[in-house]
Amino acid sequence: MSRSFRAELVKLVRRPATWLLLAITLVLAVTFTYVFPYASIAGGTSGPNTDRTLPMLLPDRLVGNSLGGLPVFLGSIVLILGVLTVGGEYGWGTWKTVLSQGPSRLEVYAGKLLALAAAALAVVLAVFVVGAVSSVLIALAEGQSVHWPAAGDLLTGLGAGWLIATMWAMLGAVLAVALRSVALPVGLGLVWMLAVQNLLAAIAAPLLDWVAQAQKGLPGPNAGSLAAALGAPGDTPGVAATVGGGQAALVVAAYLVAFAVVGGVLLRRRDIG
């Protein structure tokens, strides 16, 4: 499996789309977490995010600010990475090329999932780093002192961020295996994350109690709950304390494993076209 992991890492790192997605992730994270809120505060303008005060943008809030995008927007980008990593093999017809070299399907798939997990960690680390730089710049610009979160909180935040990001990457992977393509899994994944989840939370759950209860078992609300438990701003889309942080972490981990296993079973059973 280590051979497959190394091969997958090379493919992931050398693929231009990977870097494009990372760049988009970081631009979105900085723009919506720091630039727009700071522009609002600095300009004294009012808007729907008026509860974002200067202290919320300073380094000691790094963990929550870095996790806020992962339940929906940044998570969507990681989902696309998961689809591209697995679905690309269908799109280019390269499954046969790889498998003809001898590795089993599950070895290759496991290598892909490990590479995605590593990529998810890199993305989360990058989001924390650009968040740290942004918050320090704001603190310096506003003459505020710089206080960092405790090391334990930082590690917990990184772990939670990795868990959420990896879960979305695994969802992308299983969609790619199930639909054996790239475009449709990306489309369906984004519709789920950007539209269906929000519609359920904003419209269906307040109207129907069973939808509200079902929300507690869905991946998005649990990712949002985990981020909320670690200080993500409550006005961020997808962030809400639907369940407790501990339960949310367990549910997210369970989805991560379930997506990985279902993808592996499907890939093993089906013919490679």
Place this chain on the structure above:
Amino acid sequence: MNLPVHTEGLTKRYGPLTAVDDLHLTVHPGEVYGFLGPNGAGKTTTLRMLLGLVRPTAGTVRLLGRPPGAGRLTGVGALIEGPAFYPYLSGRDNLAVLARYAGVGADRVALVLDLVDLTDRAGDRYAGYSLGMKQRLGVAAALLKDPRLLILDEPTNGLDPAGMADMRMLIRRLGAGGCTVLVSSHLLGEVEQVCDRVGVISRGRLIAEGSVAELRGTAGLRVLADPLDEAAARVRTLVGAERVRVVDGGLELAVEPERAAWLNAELVGAGLAVRELRPRERDLEQVFFDLIEKGTADVA
């Protein structure tokens, strides 16, 4: 003996469609075996089953004596249904990635690139390759593991005449070097030039198998003599009426070519003017179409 390829009752059905039907295929060590059939006959599905890409509905496959499972493709190289690589990587990097999967050293990459004459363009992105270059890279990938069994699906697709000749030479060289080669094709000339033995598949069934000479069947003689009617009557008397056909103003005789001198003497002795007397070989293309037609009729 561990046969390079051995299948028993190999069958693949897609719903009501039977793509491969009870296929018993054996390829012997060191031979170049041609797997011949028209498009849609089941060649690629069979090769995919050999490699484990498609699961058989019934039957068994053994490659180099090994049943399906971990390590079954050790010593096996393959190019199936056209080359497929990562477009953002160069040819060399594509092979380097595949070498990691295969667990072979980077030195093999340079070696196989040289074998297929692609070293000069190995640094270019695969997306910019011509069809012929892609095909050669596919063959290079199949050779990465220095295979004892090489499975090639239509390896000359996209190659220009010189490239096709090079590919045939490479296949012959590999065969001569002890590598067993199973090559599928619908190009009869290609198969005729490189293969020791040929299997013909039609509608998923192996309808004939043997050397090219065996498939051509008994050779014969073609005779042009005047007057034709008298010559035909005389020859029927000499070799038997059932062995003589009048075709295109001449006689086609199903007799051994070695009897040409005797026949010539008999005809001249009978006062007939012999204008032409030569051995006649059945064209492989005609053999192929006859077999396919017969196979189709049998299935129907």
